[in-house]
Amino acid sequence: MKNLTLFGMPIALDEKTGKLTSNEPDVCWEDYSRKYSGKMAGLLADPDYKTEDEPYYDFYKAIVKNSTRSTFSDVDLRYDSTVILPGTAGKEFKKTAGHFHLPIPGKSYSFPELYQVINGTALFVMQRVDDYQKEEPMTVKDLLLAEVHAGETVVIPPDYGHCTVNIGEGTLVFINLVSVNSMNYYDSVKQSHGMSAYIYKTENGYQIEKNPNYVFECEPKVVVPADSPKLGISKDCPVYTEFLKNPALYRYLNEPEELQEEFFAMLKEK
Numbered sequence: 410m411k412n413l414t415l416f417g418m419p420i421a422l423d424e425k426t427g428k429l430t431s432n433e434p435d436v437c438w439e440d441y442s443r444k445y446s447g448k449m450a451g452l453l454a455d456p457d458y459k460t461e462d463e464p465y466y467d468f469y470k471a472i473v474k475n476s477t478r479s480t481f482s483d484v485d486l487r488y489d490s491t492v493i494l495p496g497t498a499g500k501e502f503k504k505t506a507g508h509f510h511l512p513i514p515g516k517s518y519s520f521p522e523l524y525q526v527i528n529g530t531a532l533f534v535m536q537r538v539d540d541y542q543k544e545e546p547m548t549v550k551d552l553l554l555a556e557v558h559a560g561e562t563v564v565i566p567p568d569y570g571h572c573t574v575n576i577g578e579g580t581l582v583f584i585n586l587v588s589v590n591s592m593n594y595y596d597s598v599k600q601s602h603g604m605s606a607y608i609y610k611t612e613n614g615y616q617i618e619k620n621p622n623y624v625f626e627c628e629p630k631v632v633v634p635a636d637s638p639k640l641g642i643s644k645d646c647p648v649y650t651e652f653l654k655n656p657a658l659y660r661y662l663n664e665p666e667e668l669q670e671e672f673f674a675m676l677k678e679k
């Protein structure tokens with residue numbers, strides 16, 4: 410068992426099974442589900458990759474200490490965790506399915522989402538396209554790949570479709586803080602056989618491959634996150650703990666307009 414102190418509450422990772430546990434009765438989650446390779450069919454770089462039952466990733470919905478539950482619900486935010494198991498499908502690193510967020514009701518843009526890596530290393534693929542609900546191939550206007558290590562945090566800007574790739578050797582554990590009103594949209598990513606970049610394992614790390622089912626008006630850009638006091642992001646400080654200290658600071662996850670520039674300012678070119 411490995412204690413994951415970055416959770417900000419007592420949660421450990423069983424490195425053999427990839428499962429999270431807590432020995433504190435006050436810690437609980439609303440739901441748990443595991444996604445297997447069969448459910449990733451059509452989303453992978455290799456269309457012929459066929460294994461039905463290889464574990465891909467686990468999702469723990471609404472993790473909370475009972476004593477702090479109302480602090481999250483008062484500001485319409487949810488704290489979840491995803492665990493991506495190590496390995497590849499062919500040469501492509503394991504990843505989440507990928508989706509866009511639907512627009513905020515009454516607005517023309519979508520909810521952002523904050524992610525902190527708790528264990529391992531992630532590559533967040535973030536893409537802005539011309540129209541994520543159209544049936545023809547989507548045109549990529551901006552493609553950012555954020556390399557994020559344990560303790561670091563990234564915010565997915567409004568309207569950026571995203572998936573997370575486990576580019577490390579071990580199990581990737583990360584959390585997200587997101588509006589409870591955010592709804593995911595999957596169809597166009599599915600039609601395009603995944604996000605616009607596939608990430609392949611190489612001898613020295615990873616290689617980015619453009620997905621041929623998209624039209625590109627830009628080149629992929631690798632970025633790394635910096636601290637951002639405005640976004641409540643500080644390296645090695647658990648987001649859970651920071652949030653409880655000042656829940657109002659994270660209001661931007663429901664009302665992103667004012668901090669739009671900061672979402673990009675905290676991403677530095679690698």
Ligand SMILES: O=P(O)(O)OC[C@H]1O[C@](O)(CO)[C@@H](O)[C@@H]1O
Pocket residue numbers: 468489490491505506507508522572573584585587593
């Ligand atoms: O919904 P997908 O693309 O399978 O990926 C799961 C991801 O979505 C979220 O559930 C919430 O946006 C993340 O926490 C998680 O990493």
